Amino acid sequence: MDAFRLRMLRELADHGTVAAVADVLAMTPSAVSQQLKTLQREAGVTLLEPAGRRVRLTDAGQVLVGHAESVLAALDRAQADMDSYRTTPRGQVTVSFFPSGAAMLLAPLIVGARARGVEVIGRDIDVPAARAPQQLTEFDVVVVHRDERDTTAWGPRFTSAPLLREPLDVLLPPEHPLAGAARLQLSELAGQDWIGVEGGLMVDDVFKSIATLTGMAPRITQRVNDFRVLEELVRAGIGIALMPRYVVLARDLVRTPIGDIKLARRIEAVTRAGAEARPAIALVLDELRAIAGLVDGSVP
Known part of the structure; x- marks a missing residue:
């Protein structure tokens, strides 16, 4: 055949x-x-x-x-x-990212991989992590983010390389009554209007986890997928939001951790099983791990 x-x-x-x-x-x-x-x-x-x-x-x-x-x-x-008979990995590797992951990881990945002889072609595509297997028909590596409580296995056809655990904080306008707190309890946020994202995306899964763990479903009044748009809505006082800790903010907003529950996203790189044996893809995965280590401070 x-x-x-x-x-x-x-x-x-x-x-x-x-x-x-x-x-x-x-x-x-x-x-x-x-x-x-x-x-x-x-x-x-x-x-x-x-x-x-x-x-x-x-x-x-x-x-x-x-x-x-x-x-x-x-x-x-x-x-x-x-x-493997080549002394230096070379060629082209295609990588898909969720948008905030691309902002954080793509530029240093391109620069670092190019210095080692591999050309990275990156894309930012805002789809649920569950779409990674379909994306791998077009890309060599798919970088996804999931609610850390999501332990769904990728199955034997795929391999996942953990990159980063990133806590989620509450994003508030500076004049908000709770903006001065060092930490917040979820009970203090009851009754607040929230800015969410489209169903199926990572932050929406986190809101569902909050509802499951506490019995309190956050009241989501607006849904936008772009974090920059989300910042503008928070700054205008339309609602508060969850924001990954390492995302660079463009507006003067207050980030406050939640003290009574752990909320985080898990960032991982997914490949087809066996593909990570290719030297160029292995190099890209090594670069991604190193960059993620610099982001969260685990690599000095």
């Missing part, structure tokens, strides 16, 4: 539609369909079946996807073995 056709089948399992596979592989949907039909003939069993206007994998198709993962991982390892 052709390895490229096996990759198409895996992409179909990840993305769900022939059109999406065509977008990822820069092909036409009809060309993808023809290649999948050829793979089905090679396999000698039915791999796909109609599901409304789409197609879905049969049981045999699902089994073949598992084998495709093994085959493609073996090819990655073979490529890594060939790369």
Whole structure:
């Protein structure tokens, strides 16, 4: 069986539609369909079946996807073995970040990796961490952030490298009655209007954790995803917010830790299993760990 056709089948399992596979592989949907039909003939069993206007994998198709993962991982390892003969990692590594992570990590990553012979091509994409497996069809490394209480496993097809634990503080305008406190208790924040983010993103998951742990659901009156916009709303007195501690503020606002509950985001770099064996990707992961250590002070 052709390895490229096996990759198409895996992409179909990840993305769900022939059109999406065509977008990822820069092909036409009809060309993808023809290649999948050829793979089905090679396999000698039915791999796909109609599901409304789409197609879905049969049981045999699902089994073949598992084998495709093994085959493609073996090819990655073979490529890594060939790369290991080079004395210096080189080439290009594509990396996706959530926006505030890109602001914090991308520039030093590009500079540091370039000095060691690897070109990093970075993107900032604001999607839930759970989308990392789909993003890895387009990127070598996906840097995500999650509520630290989220312990959902990535599964055997993916590897995660922990980078940083970043506490979340309450963001207040300077004139707020609670702005002078060294620490705040959640009970002091009852009845406050909060600025939140779109459902499914990290901060929204943290608000859900607060509700689960305390029985008090914060009253979210506005939802914006851009931290700069969030700062403007807090500064205008529209509400208070949660802000990661190492995000650089553009406005004169007050950050105050919460004393009676630990709130933090966990930042990690996700790759396909086996991909971290490639010297260029290993170098990028090393650079990310070093930069994260400088951010939180664990590396002097």
